[in-house]
Amino acid sequence: MNIKLSKKEKELLQLVGRVSSELGVSAYVVGGYVRDKLLGKTCKDIDILCVGDGIQLANEVSARIEERPKVTVFKRFGTAMLQTNGLEVEFVGARKESYSKDSRKPIVKPGTLQDDLNRRDFTVNALAFKLRADGLGEFVDKFGGMKDLEDGIIRTPVEPAATFSDDPLRMLRAVRFANQLNFEISEKTLAGIVKSASRIRIISMERVKEEMQKIMACGKPSIGFKLLDSTGLLPYFLPEISKLKGVDKRKGISHKDNFYHTLEVLDRLSDKSSDIWLRWAALLHDVAKPKTKRFEEAHGWTFHGHEMVGAKMVPPIFKRLKLPMGQPMRFVKKMVMLHLRPIALTKEEATDSAVRRLLFDAGEDIDSLLLLCEADITSKNPEKVKRFLTNYQKVRERIVEVEERDKIRNWQPPISGELIMKAFDIKPSRNVGIIKDAIREAILEGDIPNEFDAAFELMLQKGSEIGLEPIKKVEALKEQDQ
Numbered sequence: 197m198n199i200k201l202s203k204k205e206k207e208l209l210q211l212v213g214r215v216s217s218e219l220g221v222s223a224y225v226v227g228g229y230v231r232d233k234l235l236g237k238t239c240k241d242i243d244i245l246c247v248g249d250g251i252q253l254a255n256e257v258s259a260r261i262e263e264r265p266k267v268t269v270f271k272r273f274g275t276a277m278l279q280t281n282g283l284e285v286e287f288v289g290a291r292k293e294s295y296s297k298d299s300r301k302p303i304v305k306p307g308t309l310q311d312d313l314n315r316r317d318f319t320v321n322a323l324a325f326k327l328r329a330d331g332l333g334e335f336v337d338k339f340g341g342m343k344d345l346e347d348g349i350i351r352t353p354v355e356p357a358a359t360f361s362d363d364p365l366r367m368l369r370a371v372r373f374a375n376q377l378n379f380e381i382s383e384k385t386l387a388g389i390v391k392s393a394s395r396i397r398i399i400s401m402e403r404v405k406e407e408m409q410k411i412m413a414c415g416k417p418s419i420g421f422k423l424l425d426s427t428g429l430l431p432y433f434l435p436e437i438s439k440l441k442g443v444d445k446r447k448g449i450s451h452k453d454n455f456y457h458t459l460e461v462l463d464r465l466s467d468k469s470s471d472i473w474l475r476w477a478a479l480l481h482d483v484a485k486p487k488t489k490r491f492e493e494a495h496g497w498t499f500h501g502h503e504m505v506g507a508k509m510v511p512p513i514f515k516r517l518k519l520p521m522g523q524p525m526r527f528v529k530k531m532v533m534l535h536l537r538p539i540a541l542t543k544e545e546a547t548d549s550a551v552r553r554l555l556f557d558a559g560e561d562i563d564s565l566l567l568l569c570e571a572d573i574t575s576k577n578p579e580k581v582k583r584f585l586t587n588y589q590k591v592r593e594r595i596v597e598v599e600e601r602d603k604i605r606n607w608q609p610p611i612s613g614e615l616i617m618k619a620f621d622i623k624p625s626r627n628v629g630i631i632k633d634a635i636r637e638a639i640l641e642g643d644i645p646n647e648f649d650a651a652f653e654l655m656l657q658k659g660s661e662i663g664l665e666p667i668k669k670v671e672a673l674k675e676q677d678q
C-alpha cells in the first residue's frame with residue numbers, strides 16, 4: 197500500500213515514528229488523512245494515534261522541531277494539537293469508549309489499537325499506517341476499509357446500530373462523506389441510519405450546522421439532501437425543506453414537486469457559484485410554497501406571496517441552525533425576497549424604471565440574484581430553457597445600460613437629510629423623510645435625472661407643497677454642498 201507524501205509530510209511522519217520508538221509506544225497515522233491520501237487528494241490535517249500517552253508524544257515531537265511549535269492540549273479529550281510547516285497535526289491516545297443512552301459524551305478509557313479503530317465511524321476512516329523512524333510501516337485495515345475505498349462505500353466498522361447510537365452525529369457524517377466523496381452508503385449502514393434517525397435530537401445544532409455547511413459546500417449538494425430526506429434525518433433540523441415534498445392534484449392539474457425542484461436549483465446554482473450563502477438562498481428560495489399554496493379555479497395552483505412569506509421564514513431558520521444572523525442572514529433573506537423580480541424584467545414591456553427599482557433594491561447583490569434566477573430555470577424543455585436564459589441575458593444587458601447611465605447600484609441620495617434641514621431650517625422630523633422619499637421616487641421613476649441640481653429643485657418644490665419655507669440664501673447651499 198503506497199501513498200504519496202510531500203517532503204514536509206514525510207519528515208514529520210518520520211519524526212513521529214522516531215520519537216514514538218524512543219518513548220517505547222506505537223504510533224499510527226490514521227483517519228481522514230490516510231483516507232484522503234489513498235484517494236490521491238491533498239490533506240493538511242494529520243491525525244496521529246498513539247497507543248499510549250498522545251499528549252506526551254505531541255510534546256516530545258514539538259521539542260524536536262526547530263521552531264518548537266506550540267502544543268495545544270485538550271485535556272478533557274486526551275488530545276493535543278500542533279501546527280508546523282502548514283500542517284495541522286492532532287495527537288490522540290488510543291482509547292476505548294463507552295456511551296450512555298442519552299449523551300454523546302462517552303466514558304473514555306485507554307485502549308488498544310483495535311479498541312480505538314472500533315470506535316471510529318466508518319471503515320474508510322479506520323485505516324492506519326504504523327509510523328517508523330524511516331517512514332510508513334505496516335498498513336492496518338481491520339474492517340476491509342481499503343476495499344470500501346476502492347468500491348466507494350461508506351460502511352460502519354461494527355454493527356451500525358452500535359455506531360449510531362453511541363454517537364448519532366455519525367449519521368450526518370455518513371451523509372456528508374457520501375456527498376463529498378461521491379460514495380454510496382452501504383445498505384445495512386443506511387438501514388441503521390433510518391432506524392436511529394430520531395437520535396439526532398441529542399446532537400447540538402452547532403455540530404449539525406457544521407455538517408450541513410460541509411454538505412452545502414459539495415459540488416452537488418442535492419445528493420446530501422436526498423439522503424437526509426430518505427433517511428428521515430431532515431425533518432429534525434429543516435422540517436421546512438421536508439415539507440416542500442409532494443405533489444397535489446386537483447381537476448387534473450398538478451404542481452411540480454418543490455423539494456426536487458429546489459434541489460435542482462441548488463445544484464444548478466452550485467455549478468456556477470461556490471458562495472455558500474447564495475447556495476442557502478437557493479435552498480430556501482421557495483421555502484414558503486407549502487404555506488402559500490392555493491388552488492384557484494381560474495389559474496390552477498398558485499403560490500402568491502411566497503417570496504415575502506419565505507423571506508420572513510429565513511431568520512428563524514438561521515437562528516435554529518445557529519447560522520450567522522448578521523450579513524449572511526440578511527443576504528439570504530434579500531435573495532428570497534427578490535427572487536421573482538428579475539422575471540418581470542424579461543417581459544418586453546418592462547420599463548427602465550423597473551430596472552432602476554430592482555438595481556436599487558438589490559444593490560451590490562444584483563449579480564448574485566441573477567445567478568439565482570438563472571438556476572431557477574428547471575424546465576425539462578431545452579427550447580424553453582434556452583429562451584429563458586436568453587431573456588436573462590437581455591436583462592443583464594439592460595441592467596448594465598441603465599446602471600451606466602443612472603448609477604443606481606450603489607445609490608446614495610444626491611441630497612442629504614442634513615441639507616434638507618438646512619434648506620428649510622428645520623429639525624429632524626417626518627418632513628425630512630417625506631422630501632427624501634420624493635427625491636428617491638422621482639429618480640427611480642425617471643421623472644428627474646440622478647443628479648444634484650435636479651434633486652435640489654425637487655427638494656424646493658416638494659418643500660413648498662408641504663408648507664415649508666426655504667431660508668433666504670438657499671441657493672448658496674448649492675455651492676457649499678455639491
Ligand code: ATP
Binds near residue numbers: 226229243317322363
Ligand atoms: P474531515 O476532516 O474532512 O471532516 P475526517 O475523516 O478527517 O474528515 P475528522 O473530524 O477530522 O474527520 O476526524 C478524524 C478521524 O477521527 C476520522 O477519520 C474518524 O476516524 C475519527 N472520527 C471523527 N469524528 C468521529 C465520530 N464522531 N465518530 C467516530 N469517529 C470519528
Ligand code: MG
Binds near residue numbers: 241
Ligand atoms: Mg480531518
